[in-house]
Amino acid sequence: MARVVVDVMLKPEILDPQGQAVQRALPRLGFTGIADVRQGKRFELELEGPVDEAALVRIREAAETFLANTVIEDFTVRVEDGQ
Amino acid sequence: MARVVVDVMLKPEILDPQGQAVQRALPRLGFTGIADVRQGKRFELELEGPVDEAALVRIREAAETFLANTVIEDFTVRVEDGQ
Known part of the structure; x- marks a missing residue:
């Protein structure tokens, strides 16, 4: 099972x-010695199928419409290595 | 300024x-096609000095005693590349 992190x-x-x-x-x-701290959210998504470009497009869409409020939040989607 | 992510x-x-x-x-x-989702927290710490082993030891200590509740939570500390 592949893991994608948002x-x-x-x-x-x-x-x-x-x-x-x-x-x-x-x-x-x-x-x-810590000048700034920002706190955000981390989502770990376990995918049933392969992590291909189509899957990542869907996850970016889910992140944009659902996981993040893009008025006030930025998001990044990446495949987690070493699973 | 170097960024460490917890x-x-x-x-x-x-x-x-x-x-x-x-x-x-x-x-x-x-x-x-998403079998499981886990939600957690992401802290971005901007360090004033260099990110050497001593700094990472201090941040791990802060994460263990303060950022995470190690009874129920796991944490990872890593230096963010490409800043």
């Missing part, structure tokens, strides 16, 4: 309060 | 209702 992140110009909360908490916990 | 996913044996909701919705929306 990463969904807020666009850079959109405020990310979750990421900011993490970023502000890190120094208090002793972790310094 | 992916946090529920352990395989832990029920993932968010992923299940996505999986069940996909066929209704016309996307078939």
Whole structure:
């Protein structure tokens, strides 16, 4: 079974309060040197068939219409290696 | 500035209702052939200094104690290429 990963992140110009909360908490916990944190979503999709171009087109369509809100989010689709 | 990505996913044996909701919705929306969906979190950390082994050790520590709940979640830390 092949795995395709869809990463969904807020666009850079959109405020990310979750990421900011993490970023502000890190120094208090002793972790310094981290300039910025952004938090997003990761979807792991297990495909029944082969991961060919047609499958990836369908997954990009699903990501665009359903997994991501493309008004405020960017997404990337990639096949995960080493499965 | 170097980017390190921390992916946090529920352990395989832990029920993932968010992923299940996505999986069940996909066929209704016309996307078939997807056997399983898991949903997790993706953190993008922008480091001020170089991404050396010491920095990665610190980030793994932060991921283990703070970004992930290791009772129910697994995490991976990796340097993002092509920045």
